[in-house]
Amino acid sequence: MSRVCVVGAGAAGLCAARHLLEAPCVSQVDVLEQSGQLGGTWVYTENVGYDDFGLPIHTSMYKSLRTNLPKEIMGFPDFPIPESDKSYLPAKDMLAFLQLYADKHGVTEHINFKQHVQQIKPKTGPSGELWDVTYKDLTTSVSVTKEYDYVFICNGHYNTPFIPNIPGLKEFEGDVMHSHDYRVPEIFTGKRVLVIGAGPSGMDIALEITSVTTKVILSHHLKEEPKSVFPNNLVMKPDVVKLDGRKVIFADGSHDEVDVVFLCTGYLYNFPFLDESCGIVVEDNCVEPLYKHLVNIQHPTMCFIGVPYYVCAFSMFDLQVRYYVRSMNGVFKLPSPDEMMQHWEQEKQERAARGYTKRQAHMMGPDQADYYISLSTESGSRPLPPVFTAIHNDSSLKFMDDLANYRNEVYKILDDEKFVVLPM
Known part of the structure; x- marks a missing residue:
């Protein structure tokens, strides 16, 4: 019987624990969560920078955020x-949903809160590979090392x-800040703001701050x-070539003066x-x-x-977890390390040939359907x-075509293939 450590109690960690608790081969599930509550990125706090324990604030949630995908494809x-x-x-509704999910499936009592994972290290045990997981209780400052058979990284x-x-x-x-x-x-009231990056948060926040700024330049x-x-006080520009004092020079040769450089440039796997x-x-x-x-x-x-990103996140977590747990239960066998490496190298080459950069190694978008099929086909899962x-x-x-209004639509799933869109 296997002992499993799950790192993180956001949506991915909760989903992992929910399926592991039902797995016949699993005897112990420990979820280690650094903060004081579940929900990961869906937790809103006004605090930025570092928490009371000197650790970086995890969440990037802003006060007005609404999901950029409809709830009909955001559940499990x-x-x-x-x-x-x-x-x-x-x-807050997404956070309440995750709490409901965790409570309903008996996950909540397996979460150890305020536990900071310090080190995860493989070692050889009598019957194969094991893991030493060292983590510190932030309230007592006591570190312990526990042994596990499997580790799920869900941070x-x-x-x-x-x-x-x-x-x-x-x-x-001027000021420089990241989303x-x-x-x-309100922090941008009366300022000229350069927003760099037009991903989901870049576009959303650029539109939101036009209500208080003198000017917003969206560089993408x-x-x-x-x-x-967009409102009249928002203009679009190509990439920034350089900054000089408060002057911004763009790739088309134009320039402007700004008070704030606001980076909506995404995140790093860490x-x-x-x-x-x-x-x-x-x-x-690229991980x-x-x-x-x-x-x-x-x-x-x-x-x-x-x-992977640009996906139906919760559903993908569920599919990934079911895939992996089925391999743990012996329903199917993972390929050999050599075969897996060959597959990974081949996939990287194919993606490069289609114009993906290394930095986009895990971007799905148009590839997501094929990815889901590959997981369910290999593992024999639903x-x-x-x-x-x-x-999706x-x-x-619609996000790109009508940012200000697209969230007013309501989706209804008719069957496994079809849906309709209704006005709210």
């Missing part, structure tokens, strides 16, 4: 989000800001200009607790070597839940209904 396949008259929910990837290398950024004479520390628009390198109509002997390397935001973006090829008794991917694609397109 066997535990949908309860019916309501809205499709796009505020963060999320929206908490360590990526700071781009822009000439002059360090010397910029990780953004909570409310999207292949197609968003069709969304696993500071993994010992080098775990064999995992993060370079240019490797992972089979199916999930299994540690060097040490297959470690898996990572939730690395697939995700195609309607999930269809709704439909919503993502």
Whole structure:
């Protein structure tokens, strides 16, 4: 019987624990959570910087956030989000849903709160590989090391800001901040703000702060200009070439003066607790070597839940967990490390040939349906209904085309293939 350590009590960790608790081969499930509550990135706090224990604040949640995907595809396949008259929910509703999910499946009592994971290290036991997990109780400052048969890494990837290398950024004479520390628009009142990055949070926050700013410049390198109509005080510009004093020079040769450089440039995968002997390397935001973006090829008794992005997150976590737990239960056998490595190298080459950069190693988007199918086919587990991917694609397109209004629509799933969209 296996003892399993789950790192993190966000959506991925809760999903892992929920399935592990039902696995016939598992005798013990310990969930280690650094903060004082479950929910991970869905927890809102006004605090930024560091917490009371000197650790970086994990969440990047801002006060007004509503989901950028409809709730109909944001629940778990066997535990949908309860019916309501809205499709796009505020963060507090998502947090309440996760609490409900954890309570319903008996996960909550397995969570050890305020536990800071310090080191995870593989070792050889009498019957194979084992893991030493060292973690500190933040309230008592006492560290312990416990032995496990499997480790699930579920610490999320929206908490360590990526700071781009822009000439002059360090010397910029105004303020510089990252969206990780953004909570409310009032901090930008009367300012000229340069927003760098037009991902979901960049676009959302750029629109939100137009209500208080003198001017917003949204700098991005999207292949197609968003069709969304923005207020008159927002202009779009190409990439920033350099900053000089308070002056910004853009790739098209134009320039402007700003008071704030606001980086909406995304996040880095960060696993500071993994010992080098775990064999995992993060370079240019590519976590490797992972089979199916999930299994540690060097040490297959470690898996990572939730690395891919631009996905139906909770459903993907569920599929990844079910895939891996089925391999633990002996329902199917993972390929050999050599075969897994060959698959990983081949996938990287194929993605490069289609124009993906190394930094986009785990970006799914149009590839998500094939990824889901590959997991369910290999493991013999229940697939995700195609309607999930269809709704994801439909919503993502509307995000670009009508940012100010698209959240007013309500989705209704008709069957595994079809959906309808209704006005709210």
